[in-house]
Amino acid sequence: MSKEIKMIRPYGDTLNDGKIQLSFTLPIPCNALGEEAAKKFASKMGIHDPAVVHSSSLSNDFSYYVVYGTSSQQIDINDVTVVEVESKAMHKEEVEAFIEENFKEPIVIIGASTGTDAHTVGIDAIMNMKGYAGHYGLERYKGIKAINLGGQIENEVLLEKALEYKADVILISQTVTQKDIHIQNLTSFIELLEAEHQRDKFIVIIGGARINHGLAKELGYDAGFGPKKYAFDVASFAVTLMKQKNIKTK
Amino acid sequence: MSKLNLNKNIIQECRMDARVIATDIQSFIDLYTTVSVERSVLRLLGVDGVNDFNVPMVNVVVDHIQSKGNLAKGVSHYMSYAMYDLMKTPQEIAELVSKKKLDLSVYKDKERSPYLELLTPHFEKVLCRIEEMTKTRNDWLKKVEHKSTPSKYVIVATGNIYEDIKQAVSAAKKGADIIAVIRSTGQSLLDFVPFGATTEGFGGTFATQENFRLMRKALDEVSLEENRYIKLVNYASGLCMPEIVAMGAIERLDMMLNDSLYGIIFRDINMKRTLIDQYFSRVLSSYAEIIINTGEDNYLTTSDAFDHAHTVLASQFINEQFAKKALMDESLMGLGHAYEIDPNMENSFLYELAQAEMAREIFPNHPLKYMPPTKHMTGDIFKGTVQNALFNIAAVTSKQSIHLLGMMTEAIHTPFISDRALALDNAAYIEKAFKNFGDEISYKPDGIIMYRAHQVLTHAHALLSEIKQEGLFKTLEKGTFAGISRHENSGKGLSGVYLKDSSYQNPIMQHMIMRLKVKNHV
Numbered sequence: 001m002s003k004e005i006k007m008i009r010p011y012g013d014t015l016n017d018g019k020i021q022l023s024f025t026l027p028i029p030c031n032a033l034g035e036e037a038a039k040k041f042a043s044k045m046g047i048h049d050p051a052v053v054h055s056s057s058l059s060n061d062f063s064y065y066v067v068y069g070t071s072s073q074q075i076d077i078n079d080v081t082v083v084e085v086e087s088k089a090m091h092k093e094e095v096e097a098f099i100e101e102n103f104k105e106p107i108v109i110i111g112a113s114t115g116t117d118a119h120t121v122g123i124d125a126i127m128n129m130k131g132y133a134g135h136y137g138l139e140r141y142k143g144i145k146a147i148n149l150g151g152q153i154e155n156e157v158l159l160e161k162a163l164e165y166k167a168d169v170i171l172i173s174q175t176v177t178q179k180d181i182h183i184q185n186l187t188s189f190i191e192l193l194e195a196e197h198q199r200d201k202f203i204v205i206i207g208g209a210r211i212n213h214g215l216a217k218e219l220g221y222d223a224g225f226g227p228k229k230y231a232f233d234v235a236s237f238a239v240t241l242m243k244q245k246n247i248k249t250k
Numbered sequence: 251m252s253k254l255n256l257n258k259n260i261i262q263e264c265r266m267d268a269r270v271i272a273t274d275i276q277s278f279i280d281l282y283t284t285v286s287v288e289r290s291v292l293r294l295l296g297v298d299g300v301n302d303f304n305v306p307m308v309n310v311v312v313d314h315i316q317s318k319g320n321l322a323k324g325v326s327h328y329m330s331y332a333m334y335d336l337m338k339t340p341q342e343i344a345e346l347v348s349k350k351k352l353d354l355s356v357y358k359d360k361e362r363s364p365y366l367e368l369l370t371p372h373f374e375k376v377l378c379r380i381e382e383m384t385k386t387r388n389d390w391l392k393k394v395e396h397k398s399t400p401s402k403y404v405i406v407a408t409g410n411i412y413e414d415i416k417q418a419v420s421a422a423k424k425g426a427d428i429i430a431v432i433r434s435t436g437q438s439l440l441d442f443v444p445f446g447a448t449t450e451g452f453g454g455t456f457a458t459q460e461n462f463r464l465m466r467k468a469l470d471e472v473s474l475e476e477n478r479y480i481k482l483v484n485y486a487s488g489l490c491m492p493e494i495v496a497m498g499a500i501e502r503l504d505m506m507l508n509d510s511l512y513g514i515i516f517r518d519i520n521m522k523r524t525l526i527d528q529y530f531s532r533v534l535s536s537y538a539e540i541i542i543n544t545g546e547d548n549y550l551t552t553s554d555a556f557d558h559a560h561t562v563l564a565s566q567f568i569n570e571q572f573a574k575k576a577l578m579d580e581s582l583m584g585l586g587h588a589y590e591i592d593p594n595m596e597n598s599f600l601y602e603l604a605q606a607e608m609a610r611e612i613f614p615n616h617p618l619k620y621m622p623p624t625k626h627m628t629g630d631i632f633k634g635t636v637q638n639a640l641f642n643i644a645a646v647t648s649k650q651s652i653h654l655l656g657m658m659t660e661a662i663h664t665p666f667i668s669d670r671a672l673a674l675d676n677a678a679y680i681e682k683a684f685k686n687f688g689d690e691i692s693y694k695p696d697g698i699i700m701y702r703a704h705q706v707l708t709h710a711h712a713l714l715s716e717i718k719q720e721g722l723f724k725t726l727e728k729g730t731f732a733g734i735s736r737h738e739n740s741g742k743g744l745s746g747v748y749l750k751d752s753s754y755q756n757p758i759m760q761h762m763i764m765r766l767k768v769k770n771h772v
Contacts, residue, residue: 025668056671059420064668116435116452121551121625128733130554133594150734151516152435175661181452209629209661227629 030063083214099143111171112153115185119175135230272571285746318355362753400653407432409451430483438488462501499538509545520741532576547588547621555590560709588621604702606648622656
């Protein structure tokens with residue numbers, strides 16, 4: 001059964017006008033040549049009629065451009081798939097009731113911002129009492145023992161602490177990344193778990209501004225949560241999967 | 251002129267309580283030294299370079315004394331005896347130790363060294379260079395125009411010093427007054443300072459003396475072109491805090507991040523180690539006229555900025571008193587605070603302005619360091635620009651001194667060259683548009699802003715009197731700051747702390763303290 005083809009393009013003020021905005025820096029001085037170079041670059045990206053609406057000098061060697069134009073590309077929305085966390089998100093109280101009903105002892109969740117990442121805002125938002133944007137963190141959940149190790153935790157230390165605290169769930173946050181170091185770091189944690197034959201022992205979840213569920217699955221994690229996901233999303237997923245896997249269940 | 255009508259008696263009591271807290275700790279600090287303090291002494295005696303395994307000479311010597319001798323006597327003890335016996339310079343002695351041709355432990359049981367004057371010409375040479383650097387800076391500052399609005403501070407963090415230079419030069423050309431090179435994130439926990447120019451770091455660039463020199467040179471060039479003096483900042487924190495100040499003083503860094511509590515709370519560095527190290531660091535900063543930046547903003551990235559605003563003020567009072575113990579002039583105390591209240595909160599701007607005006611009023615002579623929104627920045631860069639604009643308005647209105655500009659891509663990546671340029675444009679526009687706004691407005695008596703400032707001060711006062719009762723170590727154990735608990739005898743770097751032997755001597759420290767006392771008419 002084939003679905004009806006539905007082609008789409010970006011929308012400015014008329015359907016299918018394909019209007020988009022770009023901004024970027026070029027490693028050349030800001031002058032007429034620079035503007036032409038910016039236009040040519042946009043054209044090569046598949047943008048028709050690029051207009052350099054703003055340009056400014058960043059130094060003798062760098063210049064900045066804002067470009068508007070029309071994209072010649074279109075996509076069939078039927079070709080787009082999303083890998084999403086399948087468990088249904090429950091509210092904090094529902095998660096607590098679910099734990100009470102299904103598990104014989106508290107669930108231990110350990111979390112850290114790992115590698116060189118010193119930013120703890122992400123892991124704090126999920127784990128700390130206060131939570132984020134009005135959603136309480138895991139520390140406040142009945143039936144959950146939450147341990148937040150903070151920032152710049154080495155993968156080896158995280159595993160060691162997870163074993164020490166007999167954790168059921170490991171949360172890893174990666175907030176600010178540079179040159180995709182987060183991918184390398186996340187990959188090496190899974191490799192470490194596998195090398196130590198510990199992968200099956202834990203539910204491992206990652207989160208961060210540039211994380212999504214698809215990436216998490218690809219890297220060998222159980223789930224990934226990006227922006228606008230809160231403690232209850234993470235908790236719902238963790239308890240649902242633990243029940244499925246019969247970990248600590250009554 | 252008081253805009254907030256704060257209770258002067260309460261402010262005075264806060265200062266007195268903070269002084270008691272600092273005095274209590276200072277009596278402890280005076281009894282101890284650390285491996286990093288001793289390595290700094292060696293650096294100030296002119297010991298430099300690395301051995302064949304890239305271990306800094308200062309580490310070679312201190313490790314040698316630690317393992318074979320007794321570091322509690324201080325490196326000056328061993329050095330002065332060896333110099334007397336061998337008629338060699340400190341650098342030559344370090345090299346002999348490195349080649350295992352000299353064992354300093356033969357002086358382990360010797361009495362208090364009578365040969366300290368042999369060290370004098372060596373440290374005077376280095377201190378002379380530091381004084382020249384201070385003079386160069388002061389000459390620059392006299393020559394260029396001094397503006398009344400906040401100094402724009404931006405960070406570079408590519409990991410590669412040569413790439414950092416391109417970004418720093420661009421920022422300077424776009425109006426930045428201060429450039430901070432963020433360190434590679436692992437560095438605070440290294441118990442040595444890497445050597446030479448570096449091109450690989452994550453989330454930042456290694457702080458090395460050569461990197462300092464390269465960046466200072468580039469900024470001097472752009473300062474000449476722009477006819478403004480561009481200040482350079484690095485991080486005197488972590489396990490090598492005092493050594494980094496020594497290197498920074500030699501290479502004319504103008505500011506250093508140097509908090510008395512940050513390493514303890516956020517890097518789990520042992521509290522004794524940090525407090526002893528910060529004292530030496532601050533004496534040296536005072537001597538070299540380096541502005542310190544304290545890190546109170548960090549509390550608010552972990553704790554809620556509205557509920558815990560008073561912990562920031564309490565910490566500012568404590569940092570101020572620790573700096574005074576190090577004979578630091580108020581003009582060098584860049585006390586930190588931040589714009590971190592949840593933007594979804596009604597009247598958040600009013601509360602931010604209250605905090606910023608309050609800090610300005612309580613610390614009138616201090617170059618306050620004001621940090622931008624970070625916790626509530628999202629991938630919405632357009633909203634982020636507005637958040638930063640509000641922060642900039644608060645900074646200019648309340649006349650902050652060191653204005654660390656927010657990046658619209660704060661939650662995404664270390665700044666691109668264009669992110670920084672846009673932030674500078676944003677700040678420059680507001681600087682111009684709001685130039686005298688703060689002079690024109692007064693706040694409504696018993697209005698939201700005045701009430702909030704009064705409330706934060708009252709809470710800080712209560713907290714300080716509690717800390718005074720319990721002592722700082724106990725307070726840190728309780729997790730009062732940022733909700734993180736630390737213990738007196740845990741954390742990194744504890745094994746590098748030594749109770750001074752009765753024969754311990756540190757002539758460089760003494761010399762600096764004496765000079766500072768003369769200068770400050772103490």
